Amino acid sequence: MTGPAALPLLDIRRIHLEPAAAALPRGAEILARFPDAERIEVASHWRIPELREAEPGDYLRPKRETLVLGVKKGLHFRPNGRSADFIAPSTSNGCAMACAYCYVARRKGHANPITVFTNIEEIAEATLRHAAKLGPKPRPNQVDERDWVYDLGENGDLSVDAMVSDNVRDLVALFRGLANAKGSFATKWVNPDLLGYDPQGRTRVRMSLMPDGMAKLLDVRTAPVATRIAALPDLHRAGYEVQLNFSPVVLREGWEAEWGALFEELDDTLPATLKERLAAEVILLTHNAALHEVNLAWHPKAEELLWRPDIQEEKRSESGAVNLRYRTGWKGRWLKRLLDLFADRMPYCRVRYAF
Template sequence: MSPHALPMATLPLDITRIYLEPAVEEYARGRDILARFPGAERIPVASHWRIPELRDADPGDYLSAKKQALVLGVKKGLAFRPNGRSADFIAPSSSNGCAMACAYCYVARRKGHANPVSVFVNIEALLAATARHAERQGIKATPNQVDPEDWVYDLGENGDLSVDAAISDNVRDLVALFRTLPNAKGSFATKWVNPDLLGYEPRGRTRIRISLMPAGLARLLDVRTSPVAERIAAIPELHRAGYEVHLNFSPVVLREGWEAEWGALFAELDDVLPAAVKDQLAAEIIMLTHNSALHEVNLAWHPKAEELLWRPDIQEEKRSESGGVNLRYRTGWKGRWLRRFQDLLADRMPYCRVRYAF
């Protein structure tokens, strides 16, 4: 498959400064990334987590750091967490943070209010740890909602690997690793179309979950992402290139008229997707969960989004394990709305299996 089967995407980055831990230049991957951005200012930091300049940024200027800053570090912890929802295991991330700015994003803003992309340069250690972990699992004896045959590893819990692939070869290396693992698949969700992924030769061992919502919602909430029509157009190309392609209907944001706009999205998908994609298609459905701290951040830079995300009239508070205040759609009503969503999907796209709904 030619890597040019999709139009070239414009990278949502214009890196002017790179924050780097002292050991970064000891790694070949670190040196390679620095060479890709020769004009960027290099700012040494003791830890990729603690960068006061990012944390103290103007709350109203949310996007500059995401566009202009890159953080390079060395991944310390290599733990694998059981999941059972989108994946069997959450793998140690090769990155965290994101160049995009989805208004509902749950990723912890530990570097500051914007949390730009951080890339970890010790990719060899991450690859070796993943291979060892998969080998210890042996054959998957019992099919589950994640996958009937393979152990699935979520590779991009805290970012978007399609963007990361434009910064370094970490994603290419991860895809190459899973080609060699007979009992495991990699998996990541994305909202950005990167045609370079078409040349990675996944051979069915990497699952890409294309995140979708109605285009009108996405224009307001999915800031700095690829338009929904471009994401949909990429699905057949990614499948032809050898990826298993699933869908993420996430988050489902309820507003007046939601059934009509989601129904139109399902109709568009049904028109565009070829039979080969439909035959292997599955989806996740995740209803919106919002957060009080994120609500305050958004009020400073994107208050229009909060008119849809912060709906105390149809939401209720739920305290998270970390002590934060989350808002979820009200108990009882959420279940009814979720069933209506699934019924609508089954009516318009009966071939689309729902792997996980919450």
């Protein structure tokens, strides 16, 4: 179970840590897992000059060798309505993988390796209070017909985080005990340890997928697409609610044949019991100029697919950022073609949302 590179996904050699994070029980547990790693105290997990001032082309090494321990300060729950009803306070930020299109803020520096927040008990208690205050979900919506759903991994990949700490195991246990809420996270990694967490249907895993040839170029350091697909029946049998995340959809010549082959592989692989309640989300590529400049320093080949001003236009997001998206009018037509292709190959799978 490795990514496409020959080097291991994680080889932690240095840990930047806030003293308060290291003093908590979870912080001590993590430090014990990596006893040989250099320890570097920092005032804030956001402000680490060594990461921010790193060589622009040296993008992958910090993701493999560096870990950051911090304390999550703001325990806010943001309404969402797409992947989840709410975005929960994250137990991590950053990622060991290096998807070329990733939107996660690179505020620690260009590479943004994993930061683990060690105040897991505080985060869990805030989630319990929030769910209790909500009570039963009054009516179904596209997120879920019965439960409130909390996105747990907006800023990272929990399958990889579970290699570093027990935060993910604790979150799965938390939602196992809630009658009105589920946890949810998207992933591009296959971690067999998750199969022993006993989620009892209360955690939703959204496996992120794209055509294999495209993933080999864009999904750097992730599990191969075939490995992700092969893991879906195992996750289903282990008690997870399994859904599909087709994100991002990147357009290039021949894209229809590539996506059709992916849908056919899924249809051939998934057991009937999983297909019965399967759902998916579809998100076309969003890019921006700042990420384009970062990628040119370490992975310019990817930008040949991602940076397409001939078919993209600027659009301001809800947060005020200026992004590049496929041009209005054309985007709708391409999305309809993709959804028609999907409905033809996998008519049993409900599309929760697509944009």
